[in-house]
Amino acid sequence: MQRQIVRYKERLSGRAKAARRREAAAAAVLEAVEQRSAAEEEATPIVKTKRFAIKPMDPDEAIDQMELLGHDFFVFLNPGSGRVNVVYRRKDRGYGLIDPEFG
Numbered sequence: 457m458q459r460q461i462v463r464y465k466e467r468l469s470g471r472a473k474a475a476r477r478r479e480a481a482a483a484a485v486l487e488a489v490e491q492r493s494a495a496e497e498e499a500t501p502i503v504k505t506k507r508f509a510i511k512p513m514d515p516d517e518a519i520d521q522m523e524l525l526g527h528d529f530f531v532f533l534n535p536g537s538g539r540v541n542v543v544y545r546r547k548d549r550g551y552g553l554i555d556p557e558f559g
Contacts, residue, residue: 510540515553518543 512535513521522530522543529544534555542554 515541515543519551 510531510533512533514536515532515534518530518532518541521532522528522545529542531540531542533539534541537555539555541556544552544554546552
């Protein structure tokens with residue numbers, strides 16, 4: 457009976473050690489991912505700034521301009537609202553309009 461108790465305690469001790477090793481490995485992986493994320497954020501600075509004149513036009517004209525330029529989006533001044541809007545091509549081949557509200 458004494459031998460069984462010793463074996464049982466050893467088995468529990470082994471499981472606890474294995475659990476600690478798994479926790480340590482998981483913590484190491486998490487730390488590596490966090491370091492990589494931080495490095496990627498630092499490694500992706502803005503490399504180009506483009507300035508252009510925003511012309512007043514309605515959304516249909518903006519879509520035509522976007523298609524002529526071959527872009528996926530187009531920034532324009534909406535004379536109806538007086539705000540800067542963006543039209544963009546959706547994956548379903550339709551178009552979207554972003555009309556920001558400042559609040």
